[in-house]
Amino acid sequence: MKKQNPNSRRDFLKKAAAASTLFIVPRHVLGGVGYVAPSDQINLAAVGIGGKGTSDLRNAARPKNVRVVGLCDVDTKGTVVKDVLRSQKDFPKATFYADFKEMLDKEKDIDALTISTPDHTHAAAAVYAMERNKHVYVQKPLTHNVREARILTEMARNQKLVTQMGNQGASNPDQLQVQKWVDSGVIGTISEVKVWTNRPVWPQGVPMPKSDANMKPDGLRWDLWLGPAKETAYTPEMHPFNWRGWWQYGTGALGDMGCHIIDVPFRALGLKYPTAVECSVGSVYRQMWTAEYLPEGCPPSSQVVLNFDRTDKNPSPIEMTWTDGGIRPSHPDLIPPNDDLGEPGGYNGVMMIGEKGIITTGVYGMNPKLYLSGQPVQEAPKVVSDEPEFGHQRKWIDAIVAGFDSPEYKALTSSFDYAGPLTETVLMGNIAIRSYLLRKKQLGGRMDYYARKKLLWDGDAMKITNLEAANQFVTREYRSGWKL
Secondary structure (H helix, E strand, O other): OOOOOHHHHHHHHHHHHHHOOOOOOOHHHHHOOOOOOHHHOEEEEEEOOOOHHHHHHHHHOOOOOEEEEEEEOOEOOOOOOOHHHHHHHHOOOOEEEOOHHHHHHHOOOOOEEEEOOOHHHHHHHHHHHHOOOOEEEEEOOOOOOHHHHHHHHHHHHHOOOOEEEEOHHHHOOHHHHHHHHHHHOOOOOEEEEEEEOOOOOOOOOOOOOOOOHHHOOOOEOHHHHHOOOOOOOOOOOOOOOHHHHEOOOOOHHHHHHHHHHOHHHHHHOOOOOOOEEEEEEOOOEEEOOEEOOOOOEOOOOEEEEEEEOOOOOOOOOEEEEEEOOOOOOOOOOOOOOOOOOOOHHHOOEEEEEEOOEEEEEOHHHOOOEEEEOOOOOEEOOOOOOOOHHHHHHHHHHHHHHHOOOOHHHHOOOOOHHHHHHHHHHHHHHHHHHHHHOOOEEOOOOOEEOOOOOOEEEEOOOOEEOOOHHHHHHHOOOOOOOOOO
Protein backbone atom coordinates (compact mmCIF):
# COMPACT_ATOMS: atom_id res chain seq x y z
CA MET A 1 0.00 0.00 0.00
CA LYS A 2 1.37 3.41 -0.95
CA LYS A 3 2.25 5.63 2.00
CA GLN A 4 0.15 8.77 2.17
CA ASN A 5 1.96 12.09 1.80
CA PRO A 6 2.25 13.83 5.21
CA ASN A 7 0.84 17.07 3.79
CA SER A 8 -2.11 15.19 2.32
CA ARG A 9 -2.63 13.43 5.67
CA ARG A 10 -2.88 16.72 7.54
CA ASP A 11 -5.09 18.31 4.88
CA PHE A 12 -7.45 15.32 4.94
CA LEU A 13 -7.80 15.35 8.71
CA LYS A 14 -8.41 19.10 8.80
CA LYS A 15 -11.05 18.90 6.06
CA ALA A 16 -12.70 15.93 7.74
CA ALA A 17 -12.92 17.81 11.03
CA ALA A 18 -14.36 20.86 9.32
CA ALA A 19 -16.96 18.76 7.48
CA SER A 20 -18.31 17.09 10.61
CA THR A 21 -21.66 18.51 11.81
CA LEU A 22 -22.52 15.91 14.46
CA PHE A 23 -20.17 16.92 17.28
CA ILE A 24 -17.90 19.86 18.07
CA VAL A 25 -15.50 18.72 20.78
CA PRO A 26 -12.32 20.61 21.69
CA ARG A 27 -9.09 18.69 21.07
CA HIS A 28 -7.94 19.01 24.69
CA VAL A 29 -11.14 17.28 25.85
CA LEU A 30 -10.46 14.37 23.49
CA GLY A 31 -6.81 13.97 24.31
CA GLY A 32 -6.22 15.63 27.64
CA VAL A 33 -3.91 18.47 28.59
CA GLY A 34 -0.99 18.82 26.17
CA TYR A 35 -2.71 16.68 23.51
CA VAL A 36 -1.53 17.35 19.96
CA ALA A 37 -3.91 16.45 17.15
CA PRO A 38 -2.48 14.11 14.49
CA SER A 39 -3.15 16.83 11.93
CA ASP A 40 -0.71 19.14 13.73
CA GLN A 41 2.00 16.57 14.56
CA ILE A 42 5.34 17.18 12.83
CA ASN A 43 7.73 14.25 12.40
CA LEU A 44 11.16 15.86 12.34
CA ALA A 45 14.54 14.51 11.27
CA ALA A 46 17.99 16.12 11.26
CA VAL A 47 21.01 15.81 8.99
CA GLY A 48 24.14 16.93 10.82
CA ILE A 49 23.47 16.77 14.56
CA GLY A 50 26.74 18.09 16.00
CA GLY A 51 28.00 21.66 16.27
CA LYS A 52 25.41 24.09 14.91
CA GLY A 53 23.21 21.15 14.06
CA THR A 54 22.73 20.52 17.77
CA SER A 55 20.98 23.84 18.38
CA ASP A 56 19.10 23.74 15.06
CA LEU A 57 17.61 20.39 16.02
CA ARG A 58 16.93 21.32 19.63
CA ASN A 59 15.24 24.61 18.76
CA ALA A 60 13.11 23.08 16.01
CA ALA A 61 12.03 20.31 18.39
CA ARG A 62 10.94 22.67 21.20
CA PRO A 63 7.24 22.88 20.23
CA LYS A 64 5.08 20.14 21.75
CA ASN A 65 3.76 19.12 18.34
CA VAL A 66 7.22 17.99 17.14
CA ARG A 67 8.39 14.39 17.34
CA VAL A 68 12.00 13.65 16.36
CA VAL A 69 12.05 10.39 14.40
CA GLY A 70 15.39 10.38 12.61
CA LEU A 71 18.97 11.55 13.25
CA CYS A 72 21.80 11.48 10.73
CA ASP A 73 25.51 12.23 10.98
CA VAL A 74 28.63 10.92 9.25
CA ASP A 75 30.45 11.01 12.62
CA THR A 76 28.74 7.80 13.67
CA LYS A 77 30.47 7.43 17.04
CA GLY A 78 30.80 11.07 17.97
CA THR A 79 34.57 10.69 18.00
CA VAL A 80 35.11 14.09 16.30
CA VAL A 81 32.12 16.11 17.56
CA LYS A 82 30.80 15.05 20.97
CA ASP A 83 27.53 16.92 20.35
CA VAL A 84 26.54 14.04 18.06
CA LEU A 85 26.24 11.84 21.13
CA ARG A 86 24.40 14.59 23.00
CA SER A 87 21.75 14.84 20.28
CA GLN A 88 21.28 11.07 20.32
CA LYS A 89 20.87 11.18 24.09
CA ASP A 90 18.35 14.04 23.86
CA PHE A 91 16.19 12.11 21.38
CA PRO A 92 16.63 8.42 22.25
CA LYS A 93 13.54 7.27 20.32
CA ALA A 94 14.89 8.59 17.00
CA THR A 95 16.61 6.12 14.68
CA PHE A 96 20.23 7.01 13.87
CA TYR A 97 21.71 6.88 10.35
CA ALA A 98 25.01 7.80 8.73
CA ASP A 99 23.51 8.33 5.25
CA PHE A 100 20.70 10.86 4.79
CA LYS A 101 19.53 9.04 1.65
CA GLU A 102 19.02 5.83 3.61
CA MET A 103 17.18 7.72 6.35
CA LEU A 104 14.81 9.44 3.94
CA ASP A 105 14.17 6.20 2.05
CA LYS A 106 13.36 4.23 5.21
CA GLU A 107 11.63 6.79 7.44
CA LYS A 108 8.59 7.44 5.27
CA ASP A 109 6.75 9.47 7.91
CA ILE A 110 9.30 12.30 8.04
CA ASP A 111 7.56 15.63 7.43
CA ALA A 112 10.53 17.99 7.74
CA LEU A 113 14.23 18.03 8.44
CA THR A 114 16.99 20.37 9.50
CA ILE A 115 20.19 20.29 7.43
CA SER A 116 23.32 21.50 9.24
CA THR A 117 26.20 19.96 7.32
CA PRO A 118 29.27 21.53 5.66
CA ASP A 119 28.37 23.89 2.82
CA HIS A 120 29.18 21.49 -0.01
CA THR A 121 26.48 19.00 1.02
CA HIS A 122 23.63 21.42 1.76
CA ALA A 123 22.09 21.19 -1.71
CA ALA A 124 22.52 17.42 -2.03
CA ALA A 125 20.61 16.75 1.19
CA ALA A 126 17.99 19.44 0.54
CA VAL A 127 17.22 18.34 -3.01
CA TYR A 128 16.94 14.68 -1.97
CA ALA A 129 14.50 15.69 0.77
CA MET A 130 12.49 18.14 -1.33
CA GLU A 131 12.10 15.57 -4.11
CA ARG A 132 10.29 13.52 -1.45
CA ASN A 133 8.09 16.45 -0.49
CA LYS A 134 9.82 17.23 2.82
CA HIS A 135 9.97 20.72 4.29
CA VAL A 136 13.55 21.81 4.97
CA TYR A 137 15.51 24.14 7.23
CA VAL A 138 19.00 24.59 5.75
CA GLN A 139 21.94 26.26 7.43
CA LYS A 140 23.54 29.31 5.84
CA PRO A 141 24.80 29.77 3.23
CA LEU A 142 21.87 28.01 1.61
CA THR A 143 24.16 26.33 -0.93
CA HIS A 144 27.75 26.01 -2.11
CA ASN A 145 27.19 27.77 -5.47
CA VAL A 146 24.74 30.01 -7.30
CA ARG A 147 23.17 27.31 -9.47
CA GLU A 148 22.33 25.21 -6.41
CA ALA A 149 20.66 28.19 -4.74
CA ARG A 150 18.47 28.77 -7.79
CA ILE A 151 17.51 25.07 -7.90
CA LEU A 152 16.42 25.04 -4.24
CA THR A 153 14.50 28.30 -4.57
CA GLU A 154 12.54 27.09 -7.59
CA MET A 155 11.90 23.62 -6.11
CA ALA A 156 10.47 25.08 -2.90
CA ARG A 157 8.16 27.40 -4.81
CA ASN A 158 7.02 24.82 -7.36
CA GLN A 159 6.37 22.11 -4.76
CA LYS A 160 4.85 24.50 -2.21
CA LEU A 161 7.25 23.50 0.55
CA VAL A 162 7.86 25.47 3.73
CA THR A 163 11.51 26.44 3.95
CA GLN A 164 13.85 28.52 6.08
CA MET A 165 17.58 29.26 5.91
CA GLY A 166 19.57 29.24 9.14
CA ASN A 167 20.54 32.91 9.28
CA GLN A 168 18.74 33.39 12.58
CA GLY A 169 19.45 37.12 12.73
CA ALA A 170 16.81 37.52 10.04
CA SER A 171 14.24 36.98 12.82
CA ASN A 172 15.89 39.47 15.16
CA PRO A 173 13.26 42.13 16.03
CA ASP A 174 16.03 44.77 16.02
CA GLN A 175 15.85 44.63 12.23
CA LEU A 176 12.33 46.09 12.38
CA GLN A 177 13.78 49.35 13.70
CA VAL A 178 16.33 49.42 10.87
CA GLN A 179 13.47 48.98 8.41
CA LYS A 180 11.51 51.83 10.02
CA TRP A 181 14.46 54.19 9.73
CA VAL A 182 15.03 53.29 6.08
CA ASP A 183 11.35 53.50 5.16
CA SER A 184 10.92 56.85 6.91
CA GLY A 185 13.66 58.40 4.76
CA VAL A 186 15.32 59.87 7.85
CA ILE A 187 18.81 59.41 6.34
CA GLY A 188 17.70 60.17 2.80
CA THR A 189 18.69 58.23 -0.30
CA ILE A 190 21.29 55.54 0.38
CA SER A 191 24.01 55.03 -2.21
CA GLU A 192 26.75 53.30 -0.22
CA VAL A 193 26.81 50.30 2.12
CA LYS A 194 29.80 48.92 4.06
CA VAL A 195 29.76 45.39 5.51
CA TRP A 196 32.66 43.58 7.16
CA THR A 197 33.81 40.67 9.32
CA ASN A 198 36.85 39.46 11.23
CA ARG A 199 36.54 36.02 9.57
CA PRO A 200 38.37 33.84 8.72
CA VAL A 201 39.15 32.55 12.20
CA TRP A 202 40.27 29.18 10.76
CA PRO A 203 43.39 28.38 8.66
CA GLN A 204 43.07 30.13 5.31
CA GLY A 205 45.53 31.37 2.71
CA VAL A 206 47.79 28.38 3.49
CA PRO A 207 48.62 25.20 1.55
CA MET A 208 46.12 22.34 1.71
CA PRO A 209 47.02 19.80 4.42
CA LYS A 210 48.24 16.46 3.09
CA SER A 211 45.84 13.54 3.05
CA ASP A 212 46.53 10.64 5.39
CA ALA A 213 44.02 7.80 5.45
CA ASN A 214 45.70 6.31 8.53
CA MET A 215 44.62 9.30 10.62
CA LYS A 216 40.89 8.97 9.91
CA PRO A 217 38.96 8.93 13.21
CA ASP A 218 37.12 5.76 14.06
CA GLY A 219 33.48 5.94 12.99
CA LEU A 220 33.84 8.86 10.57
CA ARG A 221 32.20 8.01 7.22
CA TRP A 222 34.63 10.02 5.13
CA ASP A 223 33.12 9.01 1.79
CA LEU A 224 29.73 10.38 2.89
CA TRP A 225 31.40 13.48 4.29
CA LEU A 226 32.98 14.17 0.88
CA GLY A 227 29.59 14.00 -0.79
CA PRO A 228 29.79 15.70 -4.21
CA ALA A 229 33.44 16.74 -3.78
CA LYS A 230 36.16 14.89 -5.65
CA GLU A 231 37.29 11.61 -4.14
CA THR A 232 40.33 11.98 -1.92
CA ALA A 233 41.79 10.20 1.09
CA TYR A 234 41.02 11.50 4.56
CA THR A 235 42.52 14.93 5.17
CA PRO A 236 43.34 15.64 8.83
CA GLU A 237 41.62 18.56 10.58
CA MET A 238 39.24 19.22 7.69
CA HIS A 239 36.30 18.04 9.78
CA PRO A 240 34.63 19.52 11.78
CA PHE A 241 35.53 23.15 11.00
CA ASN A 242 38.57 23.84 8.83
CA TRP A 243 36.74 22.82 5.65
CA ARG A 244 35.46 26.42 5.48
CA GLY A 245 38.70 27.64 3.90
CA TRP A 246 38.72 25.24 0.90
CA TRP A 247 36.60 25.71 -2.21
CA GLN A 248 35.82 21.99 -2.58
CA TYR A 249 33.93 22.12 0.71
CA GLY A 250 33.48 25.65 2.03
CA THR A 251 32.66 29.17 0.93
CA GLY A 252 35.16 31.15 2.99
CA ALA A 253 34.48 34.21 5.09
CA LEU A 254 31.67 35.36 2.80
CA GLY A 255 29.85 32.06 3.10
CA ASP A 256 30.28 31.93 6.86
CA MET A 257 29.13 35.46 7.70
CA GLY A 258 27.70 37.04 4.56
CA CYS A 259 24.17 35.68 5.04
CA HIS A 260 24.19 37.11 8.57
CA ILE A 261 25.65 40.54 7.79
CA ILE A 262 24.56 41.31 4.21
CA ASP A 263 21.07 40.22 5.24
CA VAL A 264 20.55 43.56 7.06
CA PRO A 265 20.93 45.93 4.05
CA PHE A 266 19.62 43.34 1.57
CA ARG A 267 16.33 43.19 3.49
CA ALA A 268 16.03 46.84 4.49
CA LEU A 269 16.76 48.17 0.99
CA GLY A 270 14.80 45.52 -0.90
CA LEU A 271 17.84 44.45 -2.94
CA LYS A 272 17.70 41.90 -5.75
CA TYR A 273 20.46 40.30 -7.81
CA PRO A 274 23.62 42.42 -8.11
CA THR A 275 24.51 43.78 -11.55
CA ALA A 276 28.31 43.65 -11.19
CA VAL A 277 31.07 42.50 -8.87
CA GLU A 278 34.80 43.00 -8.55
CA CYS A 279 37.36 42.20 -5.91
CA SER A 280 40.90 42.30 -4.66
CA VAL A 281 42.43 39.76 -2.31
CA GLY A 282 45.26 39.61 0.18
CA SER A 283 48.49 37.82 -0.76
CA VAL A 284 50.85 35.67 1.29
CA TYR A 285 54.60 35.75 0.62
CA ARG A 286 56.88 33.01 1.88
CA GLN A 287 59.70 34.05 -0.45
CA MET A 288 60.75 37.37 -1.96
CA TRP A 289 58.64 38.67 -4.89
CA THR A 290 56.63 35.46 -5.18
CA ALA A 291 53.08 35.39 -3.88
CA GLU A 292 51.67 32.02 -2.89
CA TYR A 293 49.38 30.65 -5.59
CA LEU A 294 46.69 28.60 -3.87
CA PRO A 295 43.60 28.50 -6.13
CA GLU A 296 42.16 25.54 -4.20
CA GLY A 297 41.77 27.66 -1.07
CA CYS A 298 40.16 30.92 0.00
CA PRO A 299 42.44 33.95 0.49
CA PRO A 300 43.47 35.33 3.90
CA SER A 301 41.52 38.54 3.27
CA SER A 302 39.45 40.13 0.52
CA GLN A 303 37.52 43.18 -0.56
CA VAL A 304 34.45 42.65 -2.73
CA VAL A 305 32.39 45.43 -4.32
CA LEU A 306 28.83 44.59 -5.41
CA ASN A 307 26.67 46.93 -7.48
CA PHE A 308 22.86 46.99 -7.30
CA ASP A 309 20.17 48.82 -9.23
CA ARG A 310 17.75 51.18 -7.50
CA THR A 311 14.85 49.49 -5.71
CA ASP A 312 11.31 50.30 -4.63
CA LYS A 313 12.72 51.20 -1.21
CA ASN A 314 15.70 53.25 -2.42
CA PRO A 315 15.76 55.46 -5.55
CA SER A 316 19.52 55.31 -6.10
CA PRO A 317 21.91 52.59 -7.31
CA ILE A 318 23.86 51.11 -4.41
CA GLU A 319 27.50 50.16 -4.07
CA MET A 320 28.11 47.59 -1.34
CA THR A 321 31.67 46.98 -0.16
CA TRP A 322 32.47 43.79 1.76
CA THR A 323 35.77 43.33 3.60
CA ASP A 324 37.01 40.36 5.61
CA GLY A 325 40.16 39.15 7.30
CA GLY A 326 39.80 41.84 9.96
CA ILE A 327 39.86 44.74 7.46
CA ARG A 328 37.28 47.33 8.49
CA PRO A 329 36.06 50.56 6.88
CA SER A 330 37.15 53.90 8.33
CA HIS A 331 34.97 56.14 10.51
CA PRO A 332 32.77 58.52 8.49
CA ASP A 333 32.70 62.08 9.85
CA LEU A 334 29.22 61.54 11.34
CA ILE A 335 30.43 58.72 13.60
CA PRO A 336 32.52 59.92 16.58
CA PRO A 337 36.07 58.55 16.47
CA ASN A 338 35.69 56.76 19.82
CA ASP A 339 32.47 54.95 18.82
CA ASP A 340 32.75 51.30 17.85
CA LEU A 341 31.90 50.55 14.25
CA GLY A 342 29.20 47.90 14.10
CA GLU A 343 29.40 45.67 17.16
CA PRO A 344 31.62 46.29 20.21
CA GLY A 345 35.20 45.84 19.10
CA GLY A 346 34.17 46.35 15.49
CA TYR A 347 34.65 42.70 14.57
CA ASN A 348 31.53 42.57 12.36
CA GLY A 349 29.23 45.31 11.19
CA VAL A 350 27.03 47.17 8.76
CA MET A 351 26.97 50.83 7.73
CA MET A 352 24.23 52.18 5.43
CA ILE A 353 25.33 55.65 4.35
CA GLY A 354 22.66 58.10 3.21
CA GLU A 355 22.48 61.76 2.21
CA LYS A 356 21.46 62.86 5.69
CA GLY A 357 22.85 60.22 8.03
CA ILE A 358 24.13 56.73 8.71
CA ILE A 359 22.54 53.57 10.11
CA THR A 360 24.85 51.01 11.74
CA THR A 361 24.32 47.56 13.23
CA GLY A 362 26.36 44.66 14.47
CA VAL A 363 26.05 41.08 13.26
CA TYR A 364 22.46 39.74 13.08
CA GLY A 365 21.25 43.36 12.90
CA MET A 366 22.01 43.75 16.61
CA ASN A 367 22.08 47.13 18.34
CA PRO A 368 21.01 49.45 15.50
CA LYS A 369 22.20 53.06 15.75
CA LEU A 370 21.19 56.16 13.85
CA TYR A 371 23.65 59.00 13.27
CA LEU A 372 22.32 62.37 12.06
CA SER A 373 24.29 65.59 11.66
CA GLY A 374 24.23 67.76 14.77
CA GLN A 375 22.20 65.25 16.80
CA PRO A 376 23.17 62.72 19.46
CA VAL A 377 23.27 59.12 18.34
CA GLN A 378 19.88 57.37 18.51
CA GLU A 379 19.84 53.74 19.66
CA ALA A 380 16.95 51.41 18.94
CA PRO A 381 14.74 50.46 21.90
CA LYS A 382 15.95 47.23 23.47
CA VAL A 383 13.86 44.26 22.38
CA VAL A 384 14.31 41.07 24.37
CA SER A 385 13.42 37.76 22.76
CA ASP A 386 12.47 35.00 25.18
CA GLU A 387 13.24 32.31 22.60
CA PRO A 388 16.61 30.94 21.50
CA GLU A 389 17.77 32.43 18.19
CA PHE A 390 14.71 34.71 18.04
CA GLY A 391 12.38 31.73 17.45
CA HIS A 392 13.79 31.29 13.95
CA GLN A 393 13.38 27.49 13.91
CA ARG A 394 10.09 27.48 15.85
CA LYS A 395 8.49 29.86 13.34
CA TRP A 396 9.42 27.44 10.58
CA ILE A 397 7.61 24.65 12.44
CA ASP A 398 4.54 26.87 12.93
CA ALA A 399 4.50 27.65 9.21
CA ILE A 400 4.63 23.95 8.33
CA VAL A 401 1.54 23.31 10.44
CA ALA A 402 -0.25 26.31 8.96
CA GLY A 403 0.76 25.41 5.41
CA PHE A 404 2.43 26.95 2.39
CA ASP A 405 1.28 30.50 1.62
CA SER A 406 -0.38 30.84 5.05
CA PRO A 407 0.14 34.03 7.11
CA GLU A 408 2.68 32.09 9.18
CA TYR A 409 4.55 31.13 6.03
CA LYS A 410 4.50 34.68 4.69
CA ALA A 411 5.86 35.91 8.03
CA LEU A 412 8.99 33.74 7.73
CA THR A 413 12.03 35.96 7.43
CA SER A 414 14.24 33.63 5.40
CA SER A 415 12.14 31.30 3.27
CA PHE A 416 13.98 30.30 0.11
CA ASP A 417 12.16 32.98 -1.92
CA TYR A 418 14.24 35.46 0.09
CA ALA A 419 17.20 33.31 1.15
CA GLY A 420 17.92 32.11 -2.38
CA PRO A 421 18.63 35.56 -3.90
CA LEU A 422 20.48 36.60 -0.73
CA THR A 423 22.71 33.52 -0.96
CA GLU A 424 23.30 34.11 -4.67
CA THR A 425 24.46 37.64 -3.84
CA VAL A 426 26.89 36.34 -1.21
CA LEU A 427 28.24 33.69 -3.58
CA MET A 428 28.67 36.27 -6.35
CA GLY A 429 31.52 37.61 -4.25
CA ASN A 430 33.14 34.18 -4.32
CA ILE A 431 32.84 34.02 -8.11
CA ALA A 432 34.89 37.22 -8.24
CA ILE A 433 37.44 35.93 -5.70
CA ARG A 434 37.94 32.64 -7.51
CA SER A 435 38.15 34.39 -10.88
CA TYR A 436 40.82 36.70 -9.47
CA LEU A 437 43.31 33.81 -9.51
CA LEU A 438 42.58 32.63 -13.07
CA ARG A 439 45.76 32.87 -15.12
CA LYS A 440 47.48 31.74 -18.30
CA LYS A 441 51.11 31.73 -19.31
CA GLN A 442 52.26 34.28 -21.87
CA LEU A 443 55.26 34.10 -24.17
CA GLY A 444 58.35 34.47 -22.04
CA GLY A 445 56.75 32.62 -19.13
CA ARG A 446 55.02 35.59 -17.47
CA MET A 447 51.63 34.83 -15.97
CA ASP A 448 48.62 36.84 -17.12
CA TYR A 449 45.91 37.14 -14.45
CA TYR A 450 43.32 37.94 -17.07
CA ALA A 451 40.17 37.94 -14.90
CA ARG A 452 41.05 40.79 -12.57
CA LYS A 453 38.29 43.04 -13.82
CA LYS A 454 34.76 44.11 -13.03
CA LEU A 455 32.45 41.20 -13.80
CA LEU A 456 29.01 42.03 -15.21
CA TRP A 457 26.19 39.78 -14.01
CA ASP A 458 22.90 38.82 -15.64
CA GLY A 459 21.05 37.55 -12.57
CA ASP A 460 18.04 36.09 -14.37
CA ALA A 461 20.30 34.08 -16.71
CA MET A 462 22.86 33.27 -13.95
CA LYS A 463 25.69 34.36 -16.23
CA ILE A 464 28.77 36.60 -16.22
CA THR A 465 28.39 38.42 -19.53
CA ASN A 466 31.89 39.81 -20.08
CA LEU A 467 34.15 36.89 -19.06
CA GLU A 468 33.07 33.38 -19.98
CA ALA A 469 35.80 31.73 -17.89
CA ALA A 470 34.22 33.10 -14.69
CA ASN A 471 31.02 31.14 -15.33
CA GLN A 472 32.72 27.90 -14.32
CA PHE A 473 32.26 29.06 -10.72
CA VAL A 474 28.48 29.48 -11.05
CA THR A 475 28.28 25.72 -10.51
CA ARG A 476 30.75 22.92 -9.71
CA GLU A 477 31.86 19.47 -10.85
CA TYR A 478 29.99 16.70 -9.02
CA ARG A 479 31.33 13.32 -8.08
CA SER A 480 29.48 10.37 -9.60
CA GLY A 481 26.29 9.63 -7.71
CA TRP A 482 25.98 13.19 -6.37
CA LYS A 483 24.90 15.19 -9.38
CA LEU A 484 21.82 17.35 -8.86
